[in-house]
Amino acid sequence: MSFSYDGTDLTLDGVSFTLAPGRTISLLGRTGSGKTTLARLLLRFHDPMGGTIRLDGVDIRAARIAELRARIGLVTQEVQLFAASIRDNLTFFDPAVPDHALLTAIDGLGLGAWFDALPAGLDTILAPGATSLSAGEAQLLALVRVFLTDPGLVILDEASSRLDPATERLIAGALDRLLAGRTGIIIAHRLATLRRVDTILVLEGGRIVEQGPREALMRDHGSRFARLLAADFASNLPTDPSTDPAGRA
Amino acid sequence: MNTWNFTWRLLRGRPWLALLNVALATVIAVLDLLPGPILRAFFDRLTGQAGIGVGPRALIGALLAIALARTIIKTTAVLISELHDFLIGATLRRNLLARLLARPGLGAANEATGATLSRFRDDAAQVANLLALLCYGVSVAVFAIGALWLLLRIDYLLTIAVFGPLIATIVIMRRAMGRLARYRAESRQATGRVTGSLGEMFAAVQAVQVAGAESHLIAHFRRLNEERRRLLLRDAVLTRGLGAVSAGTVGLGTGLILLFAAGALRAGTFTVGDFTLFAYYLPFVGEFTRVVGDTLTSYRQAGVAFARLAALLDGAESRLLVAPAPLSLRGPLPALPPLPQRSRDRFMAFEAINLTYRHQSAGRGIVGVDLRVERGTFVVIVGRVGAGKTTLLRTLLGQLPAEAGEIRWNGQPVADPSSWCVSPRVAYTPQVPNLFSDTLRDNILLGLPEEGVDLPGAIRAAVLERDLATFPAGLGTLIGPRGVRLSGGQVQRAAAARMLVREAELLLVDDLSSALDLETERQLWVGLLARPDTTVLAVSQRRAAWRHADRIIVLNKGRVEATGTLDDLLVRCEEMQQLWSAGEGTT
Numbered sequence: 001m002s003f004s005y006d007g008t009d010l011t012l013d014g015v016s017f018t019l020a021p022g023r024t025i026s027l028l029g030r031t032g033s034g035k036t037t038l039a040r041l042l043l044r045f046h047d048p049m050g051g052t053i054r055l056d057g058v059d060i061r062a063a064r065i066a067e068l069r070a071r072i073g074l075v076t077q078e079v080q081l082f083a084a085s086i087r088d089n090l091t092f093f094d095p096a097v098p099d100h101a102l103l104t105a106i107d108g109l110g111l112g113a114w115f116d117a118l119p120a121g122l123d124t125i126l127a128p129g130a131t132s133l134s135a136g137e138a139q140l141l142a143l144v145r146v147f148l149t150d151p152g153l154v155i156l157d158e159a160s161s162r163l164d165p166a167t168e169r170l171i172a173g174a175l176d177r178l179l180a181g182r183t184g185i186i187i188a189h190r191l192a193t194l195r196r197v198d199t200i201l202v203l204e205g206g207r208i209v210e211q212g213p214r215e216a217l218m219r220d221h222g223s224r225f226a227r228l229l230a231a232d233f234a235s236n237l238p239t240d241p242s243t244d245p246a247g248r249a
Numbered sequence: 250m251n252t253w254n255f256t257w258r259l260l261r262g263r264p265w266l267a268l269l270n271v272a273l274a275t276v277i278a279v280l281d282l283l284p285g286p287i288l289r290a291f292f293d294r295l296t297g298q299a300g301i302g303v304g305p306r307a308l309i310g311a312l313l314a315i316a317l318a319r320t321i322i323k324t325t326a327v328l329i330s331e332l333h334d335f336l337i338g339a340t341l342r343r344n345l346l347a348r349l350l351a352r353p354g355l356g357a358a359n360e361a362t363g364a365t366l367s368r369f370r371d372d373a374a375q376v377a378n379l380l381a382l383l384c385y386g387v388s389v390a391v392f393a394i395g396a397l398w399l400l401l402r403i404d405y406l407l408t409i410a411v412f413g414p415l416i417a418t419i420v421i422m423r424r425a426m427g428r429l430a431r432y433r434a435e436s437r438q439a440t441g442r443v444t445g446s447l448g449e450m451f452a453a454v455q456a457v458q459v460a461g462a463e464s465h466l467i468a469h470f471r472r473l474n475e476e477r478r479r480l481l482l483r484d485a486v487l488t489r490g491l492g493a494v495s496a497g498t499v500g501l502g503t504g505l506i507l508l509f510a511a512g513a514l515r516a517g518t519f520t521v522g523d524f525t526l527f528a529y530y531l532p533f534v535g536e537f538t539r540v541v542g543d544t545l546t547s548y549r550q551a552g553v554a555f556a557r558l559a560a561l562l563d564g565a566e567s568r569l570l571v572a573p574a575p576l577s578l579r580g581p582l583p584a585l586p587p588l589p590q591r592s593r594d595r596f597m598a599f600e601a602i603n604l605t606y607r608h609q610s611a612g613r614g615i616v617g618v619d620l621r622v623e624r625g626t627f628v629v630i631v632g633r634v635g636a637g638k639t640t641l642l643r644t645l646l647g648q649l650p651a652e653a654g655e656i657r658w659n660g661q662p663v664a665d666p667s668s669w670c671v672s673p674r675v676a677y678t679p680q681v682p683n684l685f686s687d688t689l690r691d692n693i694l695l696g697l698p699e700e701g702v703d704l705p706g707a708i709r710a711a712v713l714e715r716d717l718a719t720f721p722a723g724l725g726t727l728i729g730p731r732g733v734r735l736s737g738g739q740v741q742r743a744a745a746a747r748m749l750v751r752e753a754e755l756l757l758v759d760d761l762s763s764a765l766d767l768e769t770e771r772q773l774w775v776g777l778l779a780r781p782d783t784t785v786l787a788v789s790q791r792r793a794a795w796r797h798a799d800r801i802i803v804l805n806k807g808r809v810e811a812t813g814t815l816d817d818l819l820v821r822c823e824e825m826q827q828l829w830s831a832g833e834g835t836t
Binding site for chain 1 (some may be wrong): 309354442445446449452454455456457459460461462465466468469592635717719721731735736737739742765767768795
């Protein structure tokens with residue numbers, strides 16, 4: 001598929017890939033390479049100018065948008081919260097969702113301890129502008145939102161890039177449970193989230209420049225993915241390896 | 250400060266306009282009074298009850314001349330009053346905006362933007378309305394005193410009958426004041442919830458669409474609107490009800506005059522001219538009653554409005570709200586005043602001593618933080634979520650008022666960090682950058698003259714050059730509301746360019762690189778630190794930044810746990826070891 005926001009410059013240029021049910025793919029690429037646009041096309045915020053996107057073999061343009069979106073969950077870096085209760089924030093003000101469903105989702109993601117620490121449980125009111133929640137807690141809410149709707153496909157767009165590593169680890173467990181048995185698309189700059197991934201897809205200037213199974217690309221030292229990993233690894237070494245207390249060097 | 254204090258300061262802010270307003274109102278009152286005695290003379294002459302040497306034609310001419318003068322002066326008065334009204338509202342809004350910009354961490358941070366907008370719109374208008382009523386009130390009061398004097402000379406009993414109901418109305422008004430203020434405050438809050446919710450929905454459009462929750466959101470919005478309708482209706486019914494009581498007083502007065510005057514006319518102690526005078530003044534007395542009632546109502550409501558506006562500021566700062574301020578309504582906008590660059594201000598060291606700030610709601614914050622940043626160094630603040638990293642930066646900048654402690658620039662205490670820590674001394678990139686629906690150029694420059702700065706240099710250092718080449722209109726590209734047409738990384742680098750173009754001596758950076766890939770981030774740090782004489786104090790979660798740091802400050806639960814180089818801290822600081830190893834799963 002191909003896509004352009006302004007009709008001239010292609011943001012996505014002849015991108016083709018297949019994602020099997022239950023598998024997870026990771027979109028890598030520099031900022032502005034078209035990763036987020038790809039996710040927006042899947043959700044039909046835009047339609048591709050050329051090519052088609054098929055879900056279970058059916059062109060997504062043939063389905064009703066509401067039905068399509070009901071099957072897809074999206075978690076973004078910015079979590080939009082409302083000055084309302086935790087309950088309303090999780091259900092988007094849908095009074096039909098029973099409390100036990102919310103509690104089950106919270107437990108299902110392994111967030112029981114976090115939930116128990118809230119002052120008034122589901123009735124806890126969030127201050128406007130989400131000042132009463134940390135970025136990490138906001139992400140936890142976003143994960144519960146998606147878990148509640150039980151989608152078949154989950155898209156994580158930079159979902160954990162603003163968290164400190166310690167909080168990110170807390171969320172990693174919830175992410176694992178969210179992705180279990182679901183098809184996943186992970187858009188990430190940081191490679192820490194990629195353990196769960198089967199396939200790697202590297203985008204550059206709207207084109208796929210590398211595509212393959214994660215294990216194979218890791219072993220191939222000439223691959224872009226292997227180079228990214230090496231760069232990431234190097235950046236994580238202390239300046240003088242001999243002083244690294246854990247001996248990771 | 251009470252409502253009267255606020256009002257008085259606002260009036261004094263533009264004394265000539267206020268005086269002109271009052272003077273015109275007084276002239277109008279006199280012009281309103283004059284036809285009374287003329288009419289009386291006219292009718293008395295017609296009925297032969299009195300003789301003054303002026304003929305009916307001359308009296309009619311005088312009436313016409315007065316009507317003409319009144320029309321001209323009233324038109325002028327309305328224009329002046331509207332101008333005064335506008336300037337008062339604009340002054341309030343300007344001062345409020347200036348304080349919010351200086352202290353973005355205060356009250357406004359605790360509510361949705363839309364709710365703050367309602368304060369700007371409705372509450373400022375309410376205050377301006379009170380001032381207009383007060384000036385009009387002067388006119389009505391002058392009239393009332395004149396009329397009272399004239400009427401008392403004719404028949405004191407009848408005069409009491411006319412003014413009596415007025416007193417009763419004022420008593421009723423006073424009794425209703427408390428309820429009126431409460432209804433007004435509640436209806437304004439409901440309006441704030443509606444406008445606030447609009448802003449939230451606008452920001453969350455994508456999330457709502459993905460979740461397919463459009464109908465639930467609309468239902469929620471309906472509920473908020475219904476609540477607003479109910480509270481506004483209650484407010485309006487009471488306000489109008491009180492207005493109706495004032496208006497009804499006029500009818501009551503006319504009836505009383507007719508009853509009393511009938512007997513007096515028959516007895517010959519009351520002429521047709523006297524009756525005309527009473528009948529002519531009566532509607533004005535009704536108007537007087539209405540204005541007194543409205544002013545009392547408006548005074549109470551303006552008190553609520555003042556309190557809501559002041560709630561966005563520090564208590565001690567509420568007088569700043571009503572300070573006179575230039576509005577720059579005509580001609581080109583004034584240039585930013587250049588900061589005096591004295592050689593002894595040249596940045597050498599920035600220090601915080603025992604700095605403390607705790608958030609009111611959560612109790613989280615920073616406690617007793619000491620830090621020092623010397624010229625040309627790169628200092629990184631690390632810590633887990635909620636450790637107080639962003640709070641520390643915002644307190645250093647004066648965006649949050651420190652409860653204790655001190656900030657020093659070259660060893661000298663800084664009294665007001667929010668006005669001191671500005672470019673070209675200090676520039677800042679917040680964690681979530683605020684971009685405006687404007688061109689990329691204007692977003693980066695934010696009012697700086699392009700010819701005076703190195704815009705290409707800032708764009709290069711911010712690693713935005715390559716992206717810029719792909720934008721159809723280059724720097725003139727419109728980036729959409731909140732910069733939606735840019736990618737997450739582009740937003741952050743545009744904010745970095747905005748900071749760099751200010752060429753400040755000290756850069757404060759809050760988690761700049763969270764939406765950047767590794768290579769872009771590396772280029773950004775290299776570009777940032779390669780600038781000559783650059784001093785950076787940064788919050789960062791990224792090891793890439795930690796490795797470049799001359800010194801790392803580890804924050805834990807709002808306190809400085811340790812300070813040192815990365816190698817040093819990895820050996821002796823347990824928190825640092827945990828932060829480091831938490832990211833271990835990288836490979």
